[in-house]
Amino acid sequence: xxxxxxDFVPYSTRADGSIVIAAQHSFDEHRGEVRLRVEAExxxxxxxxxxxxxxxxxxxxxxxxxxxxxxxxxxxxxxxEALFADWLNELIFLSExxxxxxxxxxxxxxxxxxxxxxxxxxxxSVVRTPVKAATMHDLHVALDDGTWKASIVLDV
Amino acid sequence: xxxxxVSDVIWELGKGARPDMNVPVRxxxxxxxxxxxxxDHSLEQLVNVSTLPGxxxxxxxxxxxxxxxxxxxxxxxxxxxxxxxxSPGGIGFDINCGVRLLATPLxxxxxxxLEPLVHELSRSIPAGxxxxxxxxxxxxxxxxxxxxxxxxxxxxRGMGREEDLAHIESRxxxxxxxxxxxxxxxxxxxxxxxxxxxxxxHFLEVQAVTxxxxxxxxxxxxxxxxxxxxxVHTGSRGLGHQVCxxxxxxxxxxxxxxxxTLPDRQLACAPLSSREGRDYFAAMCAAANFAFCNRQALTxxxxxVFERVLGRGVGxxxxxxxxxxxxxxxxxxxxxxxxxxxxxxxxxxxxxxxxDVPAAYRSIGQPVLIPGSMGTASFVLVGxxxxxxxxxxxxxxxxxRAMSRTAAKAAxxxxxIRKELEARGIVVRCPSxxxxxxxxxxxxxxxxxxxxxxxxxxxxxxxxxLEPLGVIKG
Numbered sequence: 001x002x003x004x005x006x007d008f009v010p011y012s013t014r015a016d017g018s019i020v021i022a023a024q025h026s027f028d029e030h031r032g033e034v035r036l037r038v039e040a041e042x043x044x045x046x047x048x049x050x051x052x053x054x055x056x057x058x059x060x061x062x063x064x065x066x067x068x069x070x071x072x073x074x075x076x077x078x079x080x081e082a083l084f085a086d087w088l089n090e091l092i093f094l095s096e097x098x099x100x101x102x103x104x105x106x107x108x109x110x111x112x113x114x115x116x117x118x119x120x121x122x123x124x125s126v127v128r129t130p131v132k133a134a135t136m137h138d139l140h141v142a143l144d145d146g147t148w149k150a151s152i153v154l155d156v
Numbered sequence: 157x158x159x160x161x162v163s164d165v166i167w168e169l170g171k172g173a174r175p176d177m178n179v180p181v182r183x184x185x186x187x188x189x190x191x192x193x194x195x196d197h198s199l200e201q202l203v204n205v206s207t208l209p210g211x212x213x214x215x216x217x218x219x220x221x222x223x224x225x226x227x228x229x230x231x232x233x234x235x236x237x238x239x240x241x242x243s244p245g246g247i248g249f250d251i252n253c254g255v256r257l258l259a260t261p262l263x264x265x266x267x268x269x270l271e272p273l274v275h276e277l278s279r280s281i282p283a284g285x286x287x288x289x290x291x292x293x294x295x296x297x298x299x300x301x302x303x304x305x306x307x308x309x310x311x312x313r314g315m316g317r318e319e320d321l322a323h324i325e326s327r328x329x330x331x332x333x334x335x336x337x338x339x340x341x342x343x344x345x346x347x348x349x350x351x352x353x354x355x356x357x358h359f360l361e362v363q364a365v366t367x368x369x370x371x372x373x374x375x376x377x378x379x380x381x382x383x384x385x386x387x388v389h390t391g392s393r394g395l396g397h398q399v400c401x402x403x404x405x406x407x408x409x410x411x412x413x414x415x416x417t418l419p420d421r422q423l424a425c426a427p428l429s430s431r432e433g434r435d436y437f438a439a440m441c442a443a444a445n446f447a448f449c450n451r452q453a454l455t456x457x458x459x460x461v462f463e464r465v466l467g468r469g470v471g472x473x474x475x476x477x478x479x480x481x482x483x484x485x486x487x488x489x490x491x492x493x494x495x496x497x498x499x500x501x502x503x504x505x506x507x508x509x510x511x512d513v514p515a516a517y518r519s520i521g522q523p524v525l526i527p528g529s530m531g532t533a534s535f536v537l538v539g540x541x542x543x544x545x546x547x548x549x550x551x552x553x554x555x556x557r558a559m560s561r562t563a564a565k566a567a568x569x570x571x572x573i574r575k576e577l578e579a580r581g582i583v584v585r586c587p588s589x590x591x592x593x594x595x596x597x598x599x600x601x602x603x604x605x606x607x608x609x610x611x612x613x614x615x616x617x618x619x620x621x622l623e624p625l626g627v628i629k630g
Contacts, residue, residue: 132250134401137226
C-alpha cells in the first residue's frame with residue numbers, strides 16, 4: 001500500500017469542526033529505557049515526527065542550517081513495524097557516524113515496506129540523551145480510528 | 157503469576173504457569189527486591205524468555221533484575237546446542253559491557269593528589285557521546301582487534317602486559333570471533349571509539365578498599381583495606397550496538413523460515429546451528445573482543461596518568477585484578493551438556509573447580525565484580541561451585557535500576573547530587589547534570605541488599621567492599 005505523500009498539513013479538521021493536530025509525540029516512562037509514542041494523520045507524518053522526536057531526545061530543539069548537506073535514506077523491511085524500527089536505527093547510525101542530529105526530515109515516498117526520505121542535519125551543541133538503538137520490543141505501528149499511532153522503545 | 161518461595165532467597169514459577177513456557181522461572185531476591193521486581197514487567201519478560209526454542213533448565217532473574225526490552229536486564233537463560241537458539245536480545249546492545257578492577261600500590265592515606273589525579277584521568281579518558289579514542293586504528297587493525305581481542309592490543313600496540321591477560325575473562329579474547337561477520341556499518345560506527353568510556357551508566361572510579369570480608373581470598377586477589385583501586389565500567393560502544401541491531405533485524409526476518417514464533421519481537425533468535433545463528437555468534441564474539449580491548453586500552457591510559465601525576469613507578473605497578481563481562485553469551489558445559497548461556501546484565505560466577513578460573517585464583521574461585529550506583533559501594537566477590545546448579549554459574553551485575561530516568565530527574569537535580577558527593581569528599585567529573593541526576597543512587601536498588609542476596613543464595617562469597625574517592629562519567 002502506498003501512503004499519501006501530499007504536502008504536509010500541520011492540522012486537519014474533523015466533521016464536528018474540532019481541530020486535529022497532525023503530528024505529535026511523547027516520551028513515556030520506562031524503567032531503564034525510553035518509550036516514544038507518535039500520533040499523526042498520515043504514515044508519512046508519523047515517520048517525520050518520530051525523526052524529529054529522536055532529534056529532540058538526543059539534543060533538544062535544534063534547526064538544520066540552510067546549507068546543510070541533504071542525506072538520502074532508502075530503506076526496505078519485511079513489514080511496517082520493522083520499517084519503523086529500521087528508520088530510527090538508520091537515523092541513529094547516521095547521527096553517530098556523521099556526528100549530527102536530523103531535525104529537518106522530508107519523507108518522499110512510503111509504503112508498508114519501503115521508505116525514501118531526505119534528511120538534513122546539524123552538529124548538536126549538546127547531547128542530552130545518546131540513543132543506542134531502536135528496539136523491536138512492544139513495537140506497534142497501526143491506523144487507529146483514523147489516526148496513525150506508533151510506539152517504540154529506544155535503548156538509551 | 158505468583159512465584160513460590162522455595163528457599164531463603166530463591167523463588168520459582170513452574171512451567172505450567174503459562175502454556176508456552178518451556179522451563180520454569182527462578183528469581184533470586186529477598187522480600188524487598190521481590191517487591192521492586194513486582195513493580196515492573198521484568199517477571200513477564202522472564203516468562204517470555206522461558207519460551208525460547210531449546211531453552212533448558214531454568215530462566216533466571218538476578219536480584220538486580222529490572223524491566224528491559226525482550227530479556228529483562230538481570231536475566232539469564234541457556235539453550236542446548238546444537239539447535240537451541242541464540243538471541244541477540246539476550247546479550248543486549250552493549251555487547252560485553254563489563255567491569256574491570258585495577259589494584260594500585262597506593263594507600264588511600266598516600267593519595268594527597270586525588271583531585272589532580274581525577275582531573276587528569278578525565279582529561280585523558282574520553283567520556284560521553286561522540287568522543288574519539290585517538291588510537292588511529294586502520295580498518296585492518298580494527299579487524300585484528302575484533303578477531304584477536306586484548307592479546308593483539310598488548311602484543312602489537314604495547315597497551316598493557318602479558319600478565320594482564322591471565323586476569324581477564326576468557327583472557328580477553330572469545331574463541332570463534334570473526335571480523336567478517338561484523339558489518340561495515342558496525343565498524344564505521346565503532347572504529348574511532350576504542351579507548352573511550354561512553355556515557356549513560358558507564359564510569360571510571362578511583363576507589364579505596366574499605367572492608368575485607370574474607371582475608372584469605374583478599375590476600376589471593378592482592379587486596380587489603382585502605383588500598384587504592386580503580387574500577388572501569390564500559391563496553392563495545394557503537395560497534396556492539398550496531399552488531400545487535402543488525403542481527404535482531406536479520407533474525408526477525410528469518411523467524412518464519414525457522415518456524416519460530418515469539419511473544420516479543422525483540423527476542424528474535426535463530427538456531428545456533430543455522431547460518432544466522434553462527435554468524436551472529438561470531439560477530440558477538442568479535443564485538444566482545446572490541447570491548448575487552450576497550451577496557452585494556454583504558455587500563456593503559458590509567459597507568460599512564462597515574463605515572464604522569466604521581467611518578468615513582470606507580471603507574472607501572474598497577475595490576476589487573478580481574479575483568480568480567482555482563483552482557484555476553486558463552487558456550488559452557490553443565491552435566492556434560494553444552495549450553496549457550498545468555499547473560500544480559502548478569503555476571504559469570506565460576507567456582508574454584510572450574511578450569512576457566514585463572515590459575516592464581518583457583519583456590520578461591522572466579523572474581524565477581526559488582527559496581528554500585530554512582531557514589532555507593534562496589535563489591536568484589538568470588539564464585540562458588542554451587543552456583544552451577546543454583547544459577548547457571550551466574551550472579552548479579554550491579555544494583556539494577558529502581559526508577560526511570562525521568563522519575564530520577566524529577567526527584568533530584570544533578571547539582572544536588574554533585575553537591576552531596578563533593579560533601580563526602582568524592583571528586584566528581586561529569587559535564588552533564590542531567591546524567592548525574594539520571595544515575596543518582598536513589599534511581600538504583602540497594603547494592604548491599606543485592607549482594608547480600610547473592611551471598612545468601614550461595615552463588616558467590618563476599619571478599620571486599622570498595623568505596624569511591626573520585627568518579628568520572630560521560
